[in-house]
Amino acid sequence: MTAHLPPPTHTPDRRPSRGALAVFGERVLENVIRLSGVSAIFFVLAIFFFVFREAAPVLVSDSFSLKEFLFSVAWYPTSDINVRYGILGLIVGTACVSGLAVLIAVPFSLGSAIFIAEFCGPRLREGLKVVIELLAAIPSVVWGFIGLTVMSRLIVAVTGAPVGVNVLNGGIILALMCVPIITSIAEDALKAVPDSYREAALALGATRWQTVHRVLVPAARTGLLAAVLLGVGRAVGETMAVLMATGHAVHIPSSVLDSVRTLTANIAAELGEASVNSEHYRVLFLTGVLLFLITFVINLTADLVVRGVRRER
Amino acid sequence: MAGVNTVVARDLRLAYGAREVLHGVSFEIARNEILGVIGPAQSGKTSLVRCLNRTIDFVTGATMSGSLEFEGEDVRKIKDVFSLRRRIGMVAPLPVGLPLSIYDNVAFAPRCAGLRDRSALNAIVERCLRQAALWDEVKDRLNSLGTALSGGQQQRLTIARALSHQPEILCLDEFSIAIDPVTTMRIEDVLRELSREITIVLVTNLVQQARRLADRTMFLWNGEIIEVGVTQAIFSDKARDRRTYEYVNGIFG
Amino acid sequence: MAREPAVPVESAGKFRETAAGRGHRRTEALVRGVFMTMAAAMVLPLLLLVAYLIVKAAPVLSLEFLLDVPRRGMRAGGIWPALVGTVYLVLGALVVSAPIGVMAAIYLKEYARDNAFHRAVNMAVINLAGVPSIVHALFGLGAFVYAARFGYSIVSASLTLAIMTMPVIITSTREALNAVPHAFREACWNVGATRWQTIRGVVLPNSISGILTGVILEVSRTAGETAPIMFTGAVFFKAVQRGDLLPYGLNDQAMALSMHLYTLSTQVPDVPEALPYATAVVLLGTVLTMNALSIALRFWLRSRKRW
Numbered sequence: 001m002t003a004h005l006p007p008p009t010h011t012p013d014r015r016p017s018r019g020a021l022a023v024f025g026e027r028v029l030e031n032v033i034r035l036s037g038v039s040a041i042f043f044v045l046a047i048f049f050f051v052f053r054e055a056a057p058v059l060v061s062d063s064f065s066l067k068e069f070l071f072s073v074a075w076y077p078t079s080d081i082n083v084r085y086g087i088l089g090l091i092v093g094t095a096c097v098s099g100l101a102v103l104i105a106v107p108f109s110l111g112s113a114i115f116i117a118e119f120c121g122p123r124l125r126e127g128l129k130v131v132i133e134l135l136a137a138i139p140s141v142v143w144g145f146i147g148l149t150v151m152s153r154l155i156v157a158v159t160g161a162p163v164g165v166n167v168l169n170g171g172i173i174l175a176l177m178c179v180p181i182i183t184s185i186a187e188d189a190l191k192a193v194p195d196s197y198r199e200a201a202l203a204l205g206a207t208r209w210q211t212v213h214r215v216l217v218p219a220a221r222t223g224l225l226a227a228v229l230l231g232v233g234r235a236v237g238e239t240m241a242v243l244m245a246t247g248h249a250v251h252i253p254s255s256v257l258d259s260v261r262t263l264t265a266n267i268a269a270e271l272g273e274a275s276v277n278s279e280h281y282r283v284l285f286l287t288g289v290l291l292f293l294i295t296f297v298i299n300l301t302a303d304l305v306v307r308g309v310r311r312e313r
Numbered sequence: 314m315a316g317v318n319t320v321v322a323r324d325l326r327l328a329y330g331a332r333e334v335l336h337g338v339s340f341e342i343a344r345n346e347i348l349g350v351i352g353p354a355q356s357g358k359t360s361l362v363r364c365l366n367r368t369i370d371f372v373t374g375a376t377m378s379g380s381l382e383f384e385g386e387d388v389r390k391i392k393d394v395f396s397l398r399r400r401i402g403m404v405a406p407l408p409v410g411l412p413l414s415i416y417d418n419v420a421f422a423p424r425c426a427g428l429r430d431r432s433a434l435n436a437i438v439e440r441c442l443r444q445a446a447l448w449d450e451v452k453d454r455l456n457s458l459g460t461a462l463s464g465g466q467q468q469r470l471t472i473a474r475a476l477s478h479q480p481e482i483l484c485l486d487e488f489s490i491a492i493d494p495v496t497t498m499r500i501e502d503v504l505r506e507l508s509r510e511i512t513i514v515l516v517t518n519l520v521q522q523a524r525r526l527a528d529r530t531m532f533l534w535n536g537e538i539i540e541v542g543v544t545q546a547i548f549s550d551k552a553r554d555r556r557t558y559e560y561v562n563g564i565f566g
Numbered sequence: 567m568a569r570e571p572a573v574p575v576e577s578a579g580k581f582r583e584t585a586a587g588r589g590h591r592r593t594e595a596l597v598r599g600v601f602m603t604m605a606a607a608m609v610l611p612l613l614l615l616v617a618y619l620i621v622k623a624a625p626v627l628s629l630e631f632l633l634d635v636p637r638r639g640m641r642a643g644g645i646w647p648a649l650v651g652t653v654y655l656v657l658g659a660l661v662v663s664a665p666i667g668v669m670a671a672i673y674l675k676e677y678a679r680d681n682a683f684h685r686a687v688n689m690a691v692i693n694l695a696g697v698p699s700i701v702h703a704l705f706g707l708g709a710f711v712y713a714a715r716f717g718y719s720i721v722s723a724s725l726t727l728a729i730m731t732m733p734v735i736i737t738s739t740r741e742a743l744n745a746v747p748h749a750f751r752e753a754c755w756n757v758g759a760t761r762w763q764t765i766r767g768v769v770l771p772n773s774i775s776g777i778l779t780g781v782i783l784e785v786s787r788t789a790g791e792t793a794p795i796m797f798t799g800a801v802f803f804k805a806v807q808r809g810d811l812l813p814y815g816l817n818d819q820a821m822a823l824s825m826h827l828y829t830l831s832t833q834v835p836d837v838p839e840a841l842p843y844a845t846a847v848v849l850l851g852t853v854l855t856m857n858a859l860s861i862a863l864r865f866w867l868r869s870r871k872r873w
Binding site: 407 | 758
């Protein structure tokens with residue numbers, strides 16, 4: 001039964017050792033990896049830097065007033081006599097379209113998430129999750145095209161509005177775009193609630209629905225909030241779809257059937273015509289800085305919300 | 314058997330964050346001896362052996378203080394910690410077969426150490442699998458997946474892996490948990506043979522296993538060494554500490 | 567929680583249904599129906615839209631449509647230059663973002679300690695993913711077109727796309743790395759393997775397929791983007807030979823499928839209706855097919871687990 005052992009060969013000087021080249025190569029590679037890890041921070045900073053760089057000169061120019069920029073509705077960048085750069089109309093446009101989109105999307109997303117997480121069988125669940133992924137994959141320009149053609153005709157037919165590209169159109173299209181992200185994160189949040197909660201509730205005689213709305217949703221509420229926030233971020237940052245679906249009017253809309261323009265769409269629409277380094281050009285970049293800050297804050301908030309939960313637990 | 318000390322620890326303390334788990338233990342391990350480490354759960358046995366080869370580094374927030382020397386070198390200051398882990402090997406309680414072929418499982422460590430020669434690797438693979446009492450069962454399927462083996466086989470594979478880098482000290486932490494008694498006996502025979510050349514530290518919950526195998530036994534409880542001495546003495550009525558007597562006789566566990 | 571009325575004494579041992587219980591079951595069924603409708607409200611639009619697009623595009627969809635170049639001021643002909651251009655842009659973005667993205671994920675999972683710096687990198691990845699596409703366009707314009715002097719070109723556009731879609735690769739690589747049980751890593755470290763030896767020997771070989779899934783996903787995202795390339799290298803029209811496989815140089819501007827859809831539907835008057843629909847169908851079809859491929863790969867992987 002005893003194993004046959006060869007004579008000992010493990011004295012320290014008989015040990016194999018790695019070649020110096022291998023060790024050196026490994027160290028180089030590990031440094032490259034470390035550098036890549038840092039690159040994400042570098043890229044985010046670079047984005048802010050380069051966008052701000054193009055915008056900065058206008059901030060110190062005499063003819064530009066930041067207050068007017070943020071609070072005036074008068075946007076006349078190409079006027080010959082009275083150039084004005086007020087983006088309040090655009091801000092409101094963004095708020096309206098995004099707000100409408102989130103308003104429509106949240107109930108459907110949460111309802112679907114609850115259905116997928118708690119009420120449906122495993123095969124249907126896999127199927128629905130696949131559908132959500134595919135929905136999320138649709139490029140924004142295709143959504144914009146749908147808004148421009150299908151949705152526009154639908155709206156005109158149903159509401160009799162003179163033109164089909166407006167807040168309502170953009171809102172519905174954006175809602176369809178936000179639903180996948182809100183649904184999947186909300187579903188993750190619900191799935192993350194420990195099974196012990198469900199079992200405890202069921203043991204007390206609760207129905208599924210009672211378990212859901214009295215136990216699971218409150219338990220997952222911060223994850224659900226984060227899901228909604230990320231959906232808002234997506235809506236606010238969307239460019240092509242709203243460019244094509246909301247029309248061209250820079251003003252404060254008075255109804256959902258009014259055409260409107262968002263911050264993002266405005267940049268896309270006018271950047272091509274603004275000559276490089278002109279004031280108009282720089283103001284558009286400044287709008288970009290504003291957008292960057294807005295989405296940065298939304299993402300930071302969503303992350304803090306989620307982190308706050310973890311610390312609580 | 315006794316003689317030169319390969320490991321010397323003086324006032325070794327280990328803390329996980331704010332919680333101290335080893336409260337200033339001091340001991341020596343002699344070359345070529347089998348040292349048994351016994352004690353109830355959560356006594357710090359595993360933590361102690363993990364200090365030896367710095368695998369404690371994998372636990373975030375673990376801080377070692379005091380003096381721990383291996384062959385005269387301060388373990389905490391050793392630069393090439395990878396080489397240290399090849400000289401002091403470890404067999405963990407839970408069997409882990411790597412998702413590689415059985416051959417690659419055992420050849421993994423020598424390859425990491427820089428060994429490329431195919432015939433040398435072949436020899437090592439066969440020798441270690443024999444020593445781990447696994448050769449006969451797998452010699453025809455060395456290319457099959459290590460993770461497809463049974464739990465007991467994977468534990469023996471883990472032992473083979475630990476032997477593959479020719480350690481000077483082999484630490485086994487409850488190695489027989491997932492193995493049947495017959496195979497355990499075979500491996501115990503191998504350990505006895507191996508101790509002619511290497512030092513063995515055997516952490517075990519099975520008090521009788523220590524009695525069978527160990528030359529000296531250390532009784533660890535709540536992070537302190539209650540008693541250490543020749544096995545026969547520890548297991549007899551002449552044990553110096555009352556708690557040792559109670560533990561080895563199963564009065565508490 | 568509603569209090570159930572106590573079980574009547576005379577039927578102790580038998581549970582009789584109460585009025586409250588019936589009410590609960592009705593609510594339950596109603597709620598289930600409502601939620602199911604909501605889920606259906608997601609599925610149906612997708613199916614209806616795709617069907618509608620295909621129907622409208624049918625008159626023009628054909629192999630010829632794919633190979634031919636746009637004619638008569640884009641009111642006829644095909645989309646070949648745009649197809650090839652998209653391939654160029656996507657490959658260019660992939661070549662840059664895949665290595666960096668994979669290595670960044672490896673760093674985050676295998677090397678970084680859990681501290682403030684690690685959290686900062688995490689936040690950066692999340693923020694990078696959330697930057698609006700038009701801001702990426704502005705960045706590309708400022709950094710690559712002007713500062714780096716690459717001008718309006720495939721290079722500028724690809725680099726802009728690379729930075730934009732890198733988070734996709736980082737996230738899916740991290741998921742693939744996370745799927746490898748920690749026990750394997752410790753087993754390797756226990757026998758004296760370095761971090762890199764462990765990664766190369768055990769972790770990476772078992773994550774490659776997951777990484778591939780992420781790459782396919784990134785390709786599909788990149789193919790659909792418009793805003794970032796609109797101002798950095800994509801162009802309204804470029805004269806190209808029908809069926810030419812290498813019509814562009816790296817310093818040239820290129821047509822792209824996503825850009826072409828935008829152009830056809832908003833910049834060209836009197837376009838026959840089927841043309842933009844057909845372009846949309848080709849773009850959508852490409853993107854959805856790649857996504858489906860990525861999903862299928864994931865399912866296949868799950869069945870092939872090596873542990």
